Amino acid sequence: MLWYKAWLETRWRFVCALVLSAGLCAVVVFTQPLIEELRIEAPGFGGRLDEMVREAMALVGTYPGYVWSQWFGKNLLNVWTFFAVFLGAGGVVAEQARGSALWTLSLPVSRRRLLGVRAAVGALELLALAVVPSLLVPVLSPLIGESYPLGAALSHALILYGGGLVIYAFTLLLSNLFGDQLKPIIIGLAVVFALGLVSLFSKDLSDYSVYTLMSGQKLYFEGTPPWAGLAASLAAAAALYFLALRTLERRDF
C-alpha cells in the first residue's frame, strides 16, 4: 500500500510532466521543417558563440542531428532534469510540514522501506517520462515525411534516464535534509542550473558534465553508449541514495 500512497502523492506532478513533455516532443518534431528553412549563419563574433552556432547549424542539417540536438540533447534533457527535481522532492520528512509524518511513521514499516518505495515510484515515473515522450519521435516523424529509428529513441531515453538518476537521488537527499517541500526544489534547481551553466560555457568541463552524459552525445557521435559515464553516474546516485537513507534513519521526528 505504500506504493499506492507514493503514487497518489506524485500522480499529478507525473501526469502534468508527461503531458508537457509529450506536447514538447510534438512541437519539436513538427517545427523541424520550419527550422530547416530558418537556418542561420554564425554571427561572426568569433569565439565560443560562433562555434556553438556553427555546431548547431551543422547538426540541424540532418533529421537525426536535429532530433538529437533539439530533443535528446536539449528540450527533453532540460524538462526531464526539472521533473527529476520535482519528483525527488517530498517523502516523510516533508510530511512534517503537512502534519502527517507521525501517522506515516506509526505504520509498521521501516524507514528503509518508506524511502525505498517512495524512491522506486519516483524512479519508475522518471523512466516513463524519459521513454514515453521519446518514443513519440519515431511515431510522429512520418507525419512530416521523416523517419527515426525506435531503437535509437529508446537508447537515448535510457541514457538520459541512467545518467540523470543522480539528479533525482540528489533531490531525495535534499528532501531528507530539509523538513519542507520547497527548499529541496529550490536548492535542487539552483544546483542543476549552475551545473548547466558551467557545462555550457566551459568546453573542458562539459566533457565531464552529467548533462553531456545525459544528452547521449557519445552515442550520437561515436555510436557507442557512454558506459563508463553511466556506471559513474549510477554509482553516485546509489551513494546519494544511501546517504539519504542514513539521514532518514538517524532523524528524530
Added chain:
Amino acid sequence: MTEAMAIEAAGLRKAYGGAEAVAGLDLRVPRGSIYGFLGRNGSGKTTTIKMLLGMTRPDAGAAKVFGLRADATPESVEIRRRAAYVSEDKGLYDYMTVAQLIDFTRPFYPAWRAEVERRLLGMFDLPPRRKVRALSKGMRTKLALLLALARGAELLVLDEPTEGLDPAVVEEVLAAITGLAAEQEGLTVFFSSHQIAEVEQVADRVLIIRDGRAVVEGAVDELKEKYRRVQIVFGEGATSDFAFAAPGVERVSRDGRWLSLFVSGDAERVAEEARARNAVSVDVRPVTLKEIFLESVKEKE
C-alpha cells in the same frame, strides 16, 4: 523487563539543543490497564511517546514495549504492528478519502477487526467518500481513532485524544475507548491528556510528569486515598510560620492565620500537630485527581 508490563522504560532521557525534554523517566505500564500520562505542555509527554514508538531515539536509558526494544529498527516495526497510535495533531493524508485511508491502513495489520471498523464508521457517522481535508477536527479525530481501534492492537497510545473536541464528541470518544478496552481482553491503553476529569473517568493508573521526570505514579483510587488537603486556621496572635515535623507535607500555602497543606502521608498526624500548636480549626478533606495534578506540576518553592 517483565511480560506483565506492556511498557517499561528506565532512565529515559532526551534533550533538544540544551533543553532536556525527558530527564531520566522511569515508566511501567501494566498490561490490560488504562494508563493516564499527565503533565503540562512541554513536560515531555509527546517526546516520551515518540521514543516508545521508535520515532525519536533516546539519548540515554532504555524503553521496551512488549519486551521489544523501542530503539532497534526491526523491533520497533514489530511494536508498531502491535500498537496503535493517535498523535496529538491527528495528522492524516489530506488527499485521501475516508474510505481510501481505511483501505490503505487495513493491509498493514493482520489482526484488523472489520466489525470494529463497520461499527465505528456508523457510530462516528464518518462519510466514506469525503476527503480527509474536508473533515472537521472532530471528524478527523474520530477517523484517527477508528484507524487505531480497528487494527486489533494490543496497545493503544493516544496523545491528547480529545484535544479540541466538544463535550458531546469527547463522551463518544471516551465511550469508544473504554468499550473496546472492556471488550478486548488484555488491551492496554496509554494516553496523555490535559483533561484531568477525563483521565479520572477512565484511567486505572496515572503517571504525572514535570520537566521530563515522574513526580507521581499510582492507581487513581490509591492516589486519592493517599493525598489529603489539611486546612488549618490559627487564632488571633498565633503564628502559622513554622515547619511541620510530620512527614508527607508536600506543599504549604500560607495566608495570614490560614494554612493549607497538601499532604501525601499521614494527614491525621499533621492535623494532630496543628491542634497541638493551638489551631482553632483543622479540616482534613479528600482531594480530586485534578488537585493532585495541579500540586504535583507546580514548581517546588
